[in-house]
Amino acid sequence: AQKVTQAQTEISVVEKEDVTLDCVYETRDTTYYLFWYKQPPSGELVFLIRRNSFDEQNEISGRYSWNFQKSTSSFNFTITASQVVDSAVYFCALRATVGNAGNMLTFGGGTRLMVKP
Amino acid sequence: SAVISQKPSRDICQRGTSLTIQCQVDSQVTMMFWYRQQPGQSLTLIATANQGSEATYESGFVIDKFPISRPNLTFSTLTVSNMSPEDSSIYLCSVVEGTQYFGPGTRLLVL
Numbered sequence: 001a002q003k004v005t006q007a008q009t010e011i012s013v014v015e016k017e018d019v020t021l022d023c024v025y026e027t028r029d030t031t032y033y034l035f036w037y038k039q040p041p042s043g044e045l046v047f048l049i050r051r052n053s054f055d056e057q058n059e060i061s062g063r064y065s066w067n068f069q070k071s072t073s074s075f076n077f078t079i080t081a082s083q084v085v086d087s088a089v090y091f092c093a094l095r096a097t098v099g100n101a102g103n104m105l106t107f108g109g110g111t112r113l114m115v116k117p
Numbered sequence: 118s119a120v121i122s123q124k125p126s127r128d129i130c131q132r133g134t135s136l137t138i139q140c141q142v143d144s145q146v147t148m149m150f151w152y153r154q155q156p157g158q159s160l161t162l163i164a165t166a167n168q169g170s171e172a173t174y175e176s177g178f179v180i181d182k183f184p185i186s187r188p189n190l191t192f193s194t195l196t197v198s199n200m201s202p203e204d205s206s207i208y209l210c211s212v213v214e215g216t217q218y219f220g221p222g223t224r225l226l227v228l
Contacts, residue, residue: 035217043207045160045219047118091159095217104150104175105217107159 002027004094006108013082014116021077021111023092029053034075035093035105036066045091051075082115089113119144119212121220129226130200137196138223140210145190150211151183154222160209166193200227 003026013019025034036048049059051068059066063080079086092108120143130136140149151163163183164172172185186194197204205227210220 033216037219043224044221045209047216047218050216093217104162104165105160105211107161109159 002029002094002096002106004092004106004108006090006092006111008111009109010112010114012114012116015084016081017115018078018080019082019113019115021079021090021092021113023075023077023108025073025075025092025094027094027096029096031097033095033097034068035095036075036077037091037093038088039091039110040088048077079113082113084115084117087113087115118216119146119214119218121210121212121218123208123210123220123223125223126221127224127226129228132201132227134200135196135198136200136225137194138208138210140193140195140220142191142212144214146212146214147190148213149187149193150213151185151193151195152209152211152219154207154209156205163195163208197225200225202227 005024007022032053034051038046038048049066056068056070065078067076089110089112091110093105095105122141124139128136149166152160153163154160162175163178164174164185166172166185166187168187168190182198184196207222207224209222212218
């Protein structure tokens with residue numbers, strides 16, 4: 001069985017602060033994909049990143065960075081110098097690559113980020 | 118990346134009625150997925166729709182309640198049947214093309 005845990009249900013920061021969203025996952029599969037999505041108030045799900053389980057390099061994209069630690073089964077997401085437009089619900093998700101589970105994304109509960117001016 | 122559109126974007130329906138949601142993709146894809154997001158909750162997979170075969174439903178979802186059609190490789194529909202207020206959710210269509218993309222969602226409110 002697969003499981004994704006986002007322990008922080010809600011985070012509130014002031015603009016320009018850095019913020020890290022935690023994601024811990026469980027899977028028995030040796031190969032899998034990890035994802036982060038952003039869901040702004042409008043409701044659409046915006047793809048941010050996909051990471052293959054074999055690729056443990058951290059990634060940076062502008063103000064966004066991701067820290068994948070296979071040893072601790074974590075895939076954390078950091079926003080540097082947060083902005084009001086970053087306010088959204090962020091979901092971490094896991095997809096296995098084999099069998100029936102390979103068809104399905106397992107989502108964490110989401111973290112609501114509120115960035116105040 | 119795949120471009121996905123859904124119709125309607127939102128609707129308000131009376132209990133006991135049915136609503137059919139359409140999902141259109143700009144490229145041919147083997148599998149299409151339907152997810153539900155109840156208010157304040159995460160996303161849950163309803164079913165996987167393959168062209169030319171019956172949809173595969175996840176635990177807790179049944180074909181009589183959520184019939185799905187997949188007439189070709191770019192289109193699918195999800196019907197929410199005999200609706201109750203508990204069906205009020207966002208329904209999202211999704212495809213895998215390299216990564217996994219989602220449509221804009223259909224916001225359904227059942228009164």
